[in-house]
Amino acid sequence: MPRSAREPGRATVQVTNHRLARLPDVQSQEVAPRTTPGSGPVVDVEQAEAALVEHYPRLVRLAYLVLPPGLGRTRRVLTAHALVQRALPRRRASASVIPAQAAGGTDGGGEDPGYSLLRLQVLRTALEAGRPPKRTAWPRRSQLPPLFPQVWGLKLFPRSGGAEELALDQQLSALSGPARAAYVLRGLERLPEDHVRKVLSAAGVTRPTAALREASRVPRQDALLESPEFDPCSLQARPTDLMRRRQHTKAALAAAGAAVVCGVLLAVPSGGWGPDGAAAPGYAQNPAARAALDPAKVTKVPPTAWRTSARTDFSVWPARGGLTGDTALLRRALAVWSRPGGSVQVSATPGTPSGAPAGPPQLLYAGRVDAARVVIFYDGLRLARYAEPARGTDGAALDFARVDAATGAEAEAVVLGRADGNVRYLTAPWVTKAAERDLLEPSAEAVDLGLQDGVTAPLAGPAEATGSCSSWNVLQLTEGSGIRLLTDLGELTPAHLTVGRPGAPGEASEPEALRTWSPFACSLAAVRSQGVRSVNAWEFARQTLPDGSGSAAWVCTRADTWRGDGPRVLAQFQTPGGRYGAVAAKAEGVTACGTKDPHVLAGVLWKSAEGRWYLLAAGSSDTGSIRATGGVTGSADGNLLAVRAAQGAQAGLKGTLEDGRTISGLR
Incomplete structure (x- = not known):
């Protein structure tokens, strides 16, 4: 459904798309995130x-x-x-x-x-x-x-x-x-x-x-x-019945004794005792599987290997943390990865397999994080994070994230732990500085987080509230080739933020890029927990508004996933002075705003400060003409369209590219 927002005394933005659909009236230049219609608080x-x-x-x-x-x-x-x-x-x-x-x-x-x-x-x-x-x-x-x-x-x-x-x-x-x-x-x-x-x-x-x-x-x-x-x-x-209780107690003791004897006979395989902790009972019979669970065979990269390597991925991360020599902890972590017990909380980003490692994995971290012991492994395809309480193993957790072909910014940070709305990260060895930045305040200075053996101080997670979005904190990392921004979307790896035309985006850390992202930061909440790899913001058009109301920006945000399918695309519209952008159209699993076919077309019903309603539409720069059909008719050469319309009008959009192909409004 189209989205809109209202604020008295401001110009009105009302969202439409290529379909014939009735659009709700909108009364605001500022559009804030809202709850799903029909849901409670x-x-x-x-x-x-x-x-x-x-x-x-x-x-x-x-x-x-x-x-x-x-x-x-x-x-x-x-x-x-x-x-x-x-x-x-x-x-x-x-x-x-x-x-x-x-x-x-x-x-x-x-x-x-x-x-x-x-x-x-x-x-x-x-x-x-x-x-x-x-x-x-x-x-x-x-x-x-x-x-x-x-x-x-x-x-x-x-x-x-x-x-x-x-x-x-x-x-x-x-x-x-x-x-x-x-x-x-x-x-x-x-x-x-x-x-x-x-x-x-x-x-x-x-x-x-x-x-x-x-x-x-x-x-x-x-x-x-x-x-x-x-x-x-x-x-x-x-x-209760005392005589019957005595009889039941004797029977229970006899059954428990028999179960203990059977358990001892079954739990000791020919190869010896298996790892315990929060892992489920069992023993690896395959030699390769046994090797994968042996803490002595875990790969530990030397601390200086990344300096001479041409690679900038997880394979050159050294093993860090104060518990890298704790063999018992590593054995428990590997055993839980292989066969998590019923009490272990297991999570995985969409499209990530959660099976046992095929061979001995690489150790990235083992140490204490707040009130937990944390171990992070890498097997060339996935990151696996094992966490258990500082005392005991009850409440252990196992998280997986797909990171195949990760390099550069995508391999610069991993979530170590979350507590009280704060996040700690483990950063790549080539990162020299970590800072916290509010994406909604592009002119504010970043706050230094400090780094201790690659671990950051706690970073406040993005703040979301019903009907509003007061801040969106991101992680700013400095390394040899520049400054990069990463945002926490509730997963093991943060998403990389970029700005610019698809195929050649730039980092979102520059002042102009920060101003581009600021009105659309809160829309990142729509892609939480979806296995997002990177999110790009592209201003594909700027339109002069009727009645001397200034100019509006059309921005397309595209969230690409690690699995390569199901990207989420939002076409957003921002009026002059607006703190937030309005979602004009959205789609999933399309090529729009991507590297393969970066064409996009979207439209809104908009009310000027003079009280007149208009259908506004914009396409990417290679759009030759736009035509409106349905309750609003009109056409224009080029990639911009502005025609008078009635409040609540139904409209559809068609565009023709300069090469003759036709496109529809973003669905």
């Missing part, structure tokens, strides 16, 4: 955690009421607690646009988006727990007895209520899961029926209206839902 993990702690009793009560009574009171209590504790998101997430509770409610969190997000997750998993397992699929986690919390030797259940509570519990047990959820949302959360429908739909209920009708068969008794009968946080304890 973005909730940080910390915000969700605060909501969970504050409203934990209410969320557990909601889960307990929605869970099927057939589970039994003890398992129902433990499952309710488990579902709420697992509802905390692992990363930032969009909350539901449904309010957490209708006005006038109590103890429900008001309009807190964190509570709304948690409630939706709790409701979804509670409904899943009530569905019978399918024969053709593995049961979901919510359908299994919870691993945590667990209480041994005791039965836990809420305090018994009166006859009214017992009757209500029996009536609710006769309802289906969605109907029970509808009753609880309406009575406990005080949500109106239209909001209940939306919450049920978001939780995966296919017929929310039918669920509401079924729930209406049970008379509303909202006050009873707050009673101790349905409070899984105020519990009574009784012992």
Whole structure:
């Protein structure tokens, strides 16, 4: 869909493309990044955690009421607690646009988006727990007895209520899961029926209206839902069957002893003990695979090898860090790379294989980074980063990034670690200086980060906020041939920023290049975690605006990936004085703005300060003519077009290149 932004008192930019599509009215020269239409506010993990702690009793009560009574009171209590504790998101997430509770409610969190997000997750998993397992699929986690919390030797259940509570519990047990959820949302959360429908739909209920009708068969008794009968946080304890428990304990001890004996016999192969740590059990039988896991065979490049080599890639990086001689750490890292255990968090950039190394890899780094031990290997195709806590191996992580044919700026920095929104980098041995620069402030001086054995001080990551983008910090590296800019896009290797015509781009560190990038820095958020290798900004046209409004810049940003396919292209439009550019058109997997076929055509509906609407379009310099069709008609020779249009007009664009070929507006 086209994008636009509005600010009162400014000229208006409204985005269009070659298709016939209705375009929203726009009222701003300054265009800031926004959230996806229809999504709720973005909730940080910390915000969700605060909501969970504050409203934990209410969320557990909601889960307990929605869970099927057939589970039994003890398992129902433990499952309710488990579902709420697992509802905390692992990363930032969009909350539901449904309010957490209708006005006038109590103890429900008001309009807190964190509570709304948690409630939706709790409701979804509670409904899943009530569905019978399918024969053709593995049961979901919510359908299994919870691993945590667990209480041994005791039965836990809420305090018994009166006859009214017992009757209500029996009536609710006769309802289906969605109907029970509808009753609880309406009575406990005080949500109106239209909001209940939306919450049920978001939780995966296919017929929310039918669920509401079924729930209406049970008379509303909202006050009873707050009673101790349905409070899984105020519990009574009784012992389990003591005689049966003794019998089960004896059987369990016997089984454990047999398992230990079998485990010892299976774990010792003919070649000896294998590496442990966070790696999964197993042993490499192939001689080449065993060699790849031997810390003594890891390649360590001499510190001065890069000075005499003609190469500027990862193959000439020396092994650095204070733990390069820690054989046990290297063995654990290699073993986890070969066979990561179930507790290891594994990630890889798109298109990167995550299998074991084919032979002994090259060691780039082994040392302490903040509160972790970090090891980085290179096998000629990939970088593999292993990280474990300073004590123990629980919570180990393994990250992969594809870096085949990386050279120059693409092989000058690797992420060592992230903590509290900051990033530490390991730089190439030929880098002499590292600095931090805000891409949105092109005239500001870069802040020196310092280098210690190639490791930078913490660099604040790009700052993003809902509806705005206040800063975008990048890494500025100085080496023999000049200064280069790299930006963190959430992956193991930062992306290289360039400026200029495709095929012959220049570095983005020059003053004019910094001014070119500044309005479009925040658009880099659109290519996070997509395996981006480099991003180029190319001003393909500059257009004089009607009614004496100055001149606007047309810039194409193209993000190329390591896998070579799926580049993301944005044609952006910036009016005079605008802090941000407006995305006029976008496409993926096209040749536009690339080295093979750098032609581009895009258009916007724009409102001048005089209140008149125009269709503006621009193509690259080799565009011979442009023609508008649909609700706006007009044509012009050359690569620029400006014709009068009506607000909300529908238009299409066609261009003819100087060699006679035709092109359409960027899709």
